[in-house]
Amino acid sequence: MAIYTVTLDGVAYEADTIDTLEQWTAEGRLTADTVITDTGTGIKFTVAEHPQLRTRLPQRVAPTVPLPPNLGGGYGQAQQQRPQAYTPPSQSYNAGTLTAANKLPAGICGIILNCLGVHKFILGYTTEGLIMLFGSLLTCGAALPIFAIIGFIEGIIYLTKSDEEFIETYVKRKKGWF
Numbered sequence: 001m002a003i004y005t006v007t008l009d010g011v012a013y014e015a016d017t018i019d020t021l022e023q024w025t026a027e028g029r030l031t032a033d034t035v036i037t038d039t040g041t042g043i044k045f046t047v048a049e050h051p052q053l054r055t056r057l058p059q060r061v062a063p064t065v066p067l068p069p070n071l072g073g074g075y076g077q078a079q080q081q082r083p084q085a086y087t088p089p090s091q092s093y094n095a096g097t098l099t100a101a102n103k104l105p106a107g108i109c110g111i112i113l114n115c116l117g118v119h120k121f122i123l124g125y126t127t128e129g130l131i132m133l134f135g136s137l138l139t140c141g142a143a144l145p146i147f148a149i150i151g152f153i154e155g156i157i158y159l160t161k162s163d164e165e166f167i168e169t170y171v172k173r174k175k176g177w178f
Contacts, residue, residue: 002016002017002038002039002040002041003015003016003038003039003040004016004018004020004021004036004037004038004039005036005037005039006021006024006030006034006035006036006037007035008029008030008034014039018050018052018053021036021047021050021053022052022053022056025047025053025056025057026056026058028058030047030053031047031057032046032047032048032054032057033046033047033048034046034047036050036053100163100166100167102122102123103158103159103161103163103166104159105119105122106119106122106123106155106158107119107155107156107158107159108155108159109122109155110151110152110154110155110156110158111151111152111155111156111159112155113151114147114148114149114150114151114152114154114155115132115136115144115145115147115148115151116132116133116136116151117129117130117131117132117133117136117147117151119151119154119155119158120132120176123170125174125176127176128176128177132147132150132151135147136148150177150178153178154177154178157178158170
């Protein structure tokens, strides 16, 4: 008797028959790309690769979009609808152009051009950059020492963080100050 192992969310589940796997697939617990291991042979396969399980995958129905009204017809005619291709939602994180590669230029600009807020613009924090720039210029230099200290400290913080910490703090959580 074959025993199949499925790992979902870090937990391994065992099924003793294909029928159990079919039921799990029909219930939506397994997706097309779920990897299943036959513990007897060590063979790994996905739900989509197995002929019995593939038939149990939920069928996706394409959404429909109404066509523009028929200009030659009269009032009250039923509108036709055409099927639209299904596009699955993206599950990956898109950080855009801001990566750990921005850490070095932002850190150096924070140390050297501290009161101008250039390091904020490099990280995509336009509002914070404008606050530092105009705060330094419009106060006739009165706030310049404060923004210089802030920029210097932030430059050092950027350079001392690991790439993972930098991405977590300034890319994902979008922390604007310090």
